[in-house]
Amino acid sequence: MASKESLNLCRAFLSNNRYVPLRQSFPNPNPKFQVLNQVSSQLFQTRSYSEIPKHLQHKPSVDPTLVPTTSPAAETLVPKTNETQKKKKNIANKAPVSSSLNAFEIAKFSAIADTWWDSEGPFKPLHAMNPTRLAFVRSTLCRHFGKDPYCARPLEGMKIIDVGCGGGILSEPLARMGATVTGIDAIEKNIKIAGLHSERDPATSSIEYRCVTAEKLVEEERMFDAVIALEVIEHVAEPADFCKSLAELTVPNGAMLVSTINRTIRSYAAAIVGAEYILQWLPKGTHQWSSLVTPEEIALIMHRSSISVQEVAGMVLNPFTGKWVLSDDTSINFIAYGTKNNL
Ligand SMILES: C[S@@+](CC[C@H](N)C(=O)[O-])C[C@H]1O[C@@H](n2cnc3c(N)ncnc32)[C@H](O)[C@@H]1O
Ligand SMILES: [Mg+2]
Numbered sequence: 001m002a003s004k005e006s007l008n009l010c011r012a013f014l015s016n017n018r019y020v021p022l023r024q025s026f027p028n029p030n031p032k033f034q035v036l037n038q039v040s041s042q043l044f045q046t047r048s049y050s051e052i053p054k055h056l057q058h059k060p061s062v063d064p065t066l067v068p069t070t071s072p073a074a075e076t077l078v079p080k081t082n083e084t085q086k087k088k089k090n091i092a093n094k095a096p097v098s099s100s101l102n103a104f105e106i107a108k109f110s111a112i113a114d115t116w117w118d119s120e121g122p123f124k125p126l127h128a129m130n131p132t133r134l135a136f137v138r139s140t141l142c143r144h145f146g147k148d149p150y151c152a153r154p155l156e157g158m159k160i161i162d163v164g165c166g167g168g169i170l171s172e173p174l175a176r177m178g179a180t181v182t183g184i185d186a187i188e189k190n191i192k193i194a195g196l197h198s199e200r201d202p203a204t205s206s207i208e209y210r211c212v213t214a215e216k217l218v219e220e221e222r223m224f225d226a227v228i229a230l231e232v233i234e235h236v237a238e239p240a241d242f243c244k245s246l247a248e249l250t251v252p253n254g255a256m257l258v259s260t261i262n263r264t265i266r267s268y269a270a271a272i273v274g275a276e277y278i279l280q281w282l283p284k285g286t287h288q289w290s291s292l293v294t295p296e297e298i299a300l301i302m303h304r305s306s307i308s309v310q311e312v313a314g315m316v317l318n319p320f321t322g323k324w325v326l327s328d329d330t331s332i333n334f335i336a337y338g339t340k341n342n343l
Helices: 004-016 031-044 072-077 081-095 103-111 124-145 171-176 190-196 214-219 241-250 265-278 293-302
Strands: 161-162 180-185 206-212 224-229 252-262 307-317 324-327 333-340
Touching: 031 265, 031 293, 081 224, 081 252, 124 171, 124 224, 124 252, 124 333, 161 171, 161 214, 171 180, 171 190, 180 190, 190 206, 214 241, 241 252, 241 293, 252 293, 252 307
Parallel strands: 161 180, 161 224, 180 206, 224 252
Antiparallel strands: 252 333, 307 324, 307 333
């Protein structure tokens, strides 16, 4: 778990617009990681604030060429080029398109939808990771909402949404811990499988599953005490917009949790070469290295969406036991917990 000092550094980075290299903001006390981390941060980390990958950069929410010009003075300042006219026409004729859906990613997950509950299938790493990430979710949410993490139903009374829930392998334990759970996913087949599986147990049969995007639920003005999107942000079209939708679904002072894979040389070696090509735990092409998001980038896009990152933990696989543990080492997998500012 990130220390107070590292969080302060992260905050300083966010407030001063200064870039803090990964290892400085999330120091790992274990010396054996330091050489590798240094090499990876030299080679692969974003080097400066302005070099954040294009897909994460802040975009103005409105295309300035399309802003209606009300005053005659302004009218003369906006050139009405053919391009502008064309864009206006396209927007008028098209239904609003979801900003988070990536057709390639959706096709990939549709192809393996039947295997959600096969703990030895393509989702094996998620099944193996589940107890570890649930420990982080339970502990942060209980601290945040002042609940006892050791009681039988520690999440009782909380409204939680699991965004990109897949077959429901996270939604179900959340419901068993007492939360009122909504699970959403972009793939209809996933939602059907999740629904069928949850109906088998009275403790999970009340989960509300819907095939819908986060941005659609924002339109419906739905809000939740905690918004959780684990292992999803690396698969969406626009991570910053996706994060904004997650924040809009969170009540003021609510909690948000996001987990993903870091973009480092170690993650390339372990999560792509190791897991997809050597061990073949995941289908080849499951993860695009360039679409991965670093902890600083997550903190940045959360901050822009009025979410303050409170804690970041690494999740590390012990290759000998096959078990995952929470760790300070965020260089491959990590999970971040933030709170929505009371605007
Ligand atoms: C790697 S799986 C993670 C599943 C689940 N969160 C877990 O960790 O067990 C990614 C899931 O995100 C879903 N997904 C991808 N893009 C999405 C989007 N824009 N909106 C909602 N779900 C999406 C996929 O269909 C898939 O089920
Ligand atoms: Mg993934």
